[in-house]
Amino acid sequence: MLEHLTTEARNPASEHLDSLTPLELVRLINEEDAKCTAAVADQAEQIAKSIEVIAHRLSHGGRLIYIGAGTSGRLGLLDAAECPPTFRSDPSQVVGIIAGGHSAMFKAVEGAEDSQTLAEQDLRNINLSSDDVLVGIATSGRTPYVLGGLDYARSVGAYTIGLACNRDSLLRTRADVSIIPVVGPEVLSGSTRMKAGTATKMVLNMLTTGAMVLLGKTYGNLMVDLNASNSKLLERAKRIVCTLTELAPEQAASLLETCNGEVKTAITSYRLGVTPDEARVILHATNGHLRAALESMGRLAGRSSNGRAANNGHSSNGNH
Incomplete structure (x- = not known):
């Protein structure tokens, strides 16, 4: 099944990757990374819709919750962790959940992403409700842990957003809105921490920054609600x-x-x-x-x- 994913395909531009000089490597990776911007721009309307919903839910006491496995989960945790110092938001307002628990942030927990029931348990533990927004992040669009999380979120009435990097993904059928920046094959085949990770980080930046701007956390482009903690x-x-x-x-x-x-x-x-x-x-x-x-x-x-x-x-x- 993986062979049908564009993020798992071989990139013709990097077939001789191990023969390149360091400078050639840098230039190739940079050229491929440049494709992320266009892929994200193609999803502008879906991202904007998501920002509106997130801001509305947050303004009425709801939460933004990210859920993912591996790199996707780590990026969600990172974005959530950066909100309190940047926007003086309550740490409980934007939450990141990763398959395998917080220890998986630093060390892979084998098999955790393959469990659909584990996601439901993790979301029950934080009392996911109909006031919340759940963003399921899965580059492949088929990670069982994320799909299970989205299914449970919909069953309790939470608003669901799916973020993937493969066009024909199961995730589309599980979310109210799907954001699918298609970045194409990676320079290092299957290493989705590269272009897919970059595009994912770009989208998450937009979701939280956009929502916080709508909530009045800025004045012009000044960070007037920051938490001066250092x-x-x-x-x-x-x-x-x-x-x-x-x-x-x-x-x-x-x-x-x-x-x-x-x-x-x-x-x-x-x-x-x-x-x-x-x-x-x-x-x-x-x-x-x-x-x-x-x-x-x-x-x-x-x-x-x-x-x-x-x-x-x-x-x-x-x-x-």
């Missing part, structure tokens, strides 16, 4: 506050400290001239959207200013 992120937070307030670095650092390291709170507090607690209330009213918070208060201030101007004009006319 010196690099603290410096980034300070730089963002400087950019959006025009404060000096030391002033931005002091403001951030006053606001418990919350970038959006610091910016709102300074720009609107309110206390950190008042800034939090304003942000809560706009569901955490910084631009909406700043613009809505700006409109209110504008109306107040216009009202004063009108009153002043009326008084002036009365004096004539």
